[in-house]
Amino acid sequence: MPNDNLHVAAAIIVRDGRILAAQRSHGMKDGWELPGGKLEPGESAEQACRREIREELGIELGVLWPFSTVRHDYPELSITMDVFCAPVPAVTELQMLDHEALRWLDRDSLLSVDWLAADLEVVRSLGLSWSDVFEDMHL
Template identity: 35%
Template sequence: MGVISVTCALIILDDKVLCAKRSVFMSLPGLWEFPGGKIEEGESPEVCLQREIKEELGIRVKVFFSLKSNQHSYSPTQMVRLMPFVCSWESGEVVLLEHEEVKWLTKHELKSLDWAAADIPIVEDLVANWNNIQRQLVN
């Protein structure tokens, strides 16, 4: 089984994080995720994330640090390794270039969404470590 390395951005602004709903044109339509994408050959995860966020949402982000990765198998032949990074919004206005909808949610609201399976452990990790993450962003 091949492993596909994928990054995702936990874009935090004013005690909220950006969540994106997958469109009908994407796999897993209607499920929520942290935006990001596949790492291309020779690309670092951080560069991948900045490129993907620009392509998907039209904004620039600053990448701070990574959280614990998660591996999930959506099929017997496909394993995804999802690598989350805490980010801040640098510039630009959000444009829905791939997703159906975005929401800025507090840590208390995150579990109310119907998340893609690979993102669920990342949501749980983010909620459990929210205060520590916020402190690291300030320092």
């Protein structure tokens, strides 16, 4: 069992019926992830999600809907990841401030990238509930 516990927040960024997958330029850079990052002391998961997306992609998120919380043990650390759905307008221009690559994926291409293990759990859940999520949130 890993010693280090990390609490992170991530966003399922939604635009035109697709979600954003990001590949980091450092750290766990071989896998794809939902953008986001570590909570800072005294910060809520929602605050961290907004800050991390601003720092990584250069955009301000509007409405956030809680989607799930995932706990995953990697060999070197355990993470708790709070995940939010975040719709963004089609005209939103993303910057690659912390990533090597970005891809927009629809439901049929969700598994076309090599997701990090914790993110894969979320993506599989999203794939199963895709219609409900997108209908309920008017996305």
